[in-house]
Amino acid sequence: MEIREVFARNLRRYRKAAGLSQEELAHRADVDRTYISALERSVYGATIDVVDKLANVLGIEAADLLRRPAPNVQR
Template sequence: MDIREVLAENLKRHRKAAGLSQEELAHRADIDRTYISSLERCVYAAGIDVVDRLARELGLEAADLLKRPKSESE
């Protein structure tokens, strides 16, 4: 799994766990909703500042959005 896929899966999972729509997360992070959608579909690679903003709005550290699943990192 490449890092874009890791970010996409983690972003979507944490966003849904927080009960946020793509639109609400985008509004809170001051990012366009279509960009959130593109990140979750691995269309774009996010810059580190965007990863940090998204993580903060989800109550996470940026590193949390970039952690590979346990089965892959072992």
Template structure:
């Protein structure tokens, strides 16, 4: 999973957990709704400033939006 995919997955998950539409999140973060959609589809790469605005709007740390999902460890068997 690359960083753009991690952002897309985390953004969508946190947005849905907070019960927000893309439009409401965009309004809170003061960015365009279509940009939220593009980020969730990995079309665009967000600047660090946009990541910070999204994190603030969601009430999470910016690092949480960029954290890659932990991959299951493969056994040595």
């Protein structure tokens, strides 16, 4: 999975967990709502500054938005 896809999935998951709409997240992070939508669809890659802004609004570490899911362990 590409890092842009990892970021998109994590952003959507953390945004929903925080109970925020794309519009509210965008407002609080001072970015455009369509930009949030594009990030969640992997259309754009976010700059490190935007990753930090979004993480601050979501109350998480920036690294959490870039963390790949743990591999599935099959037994």
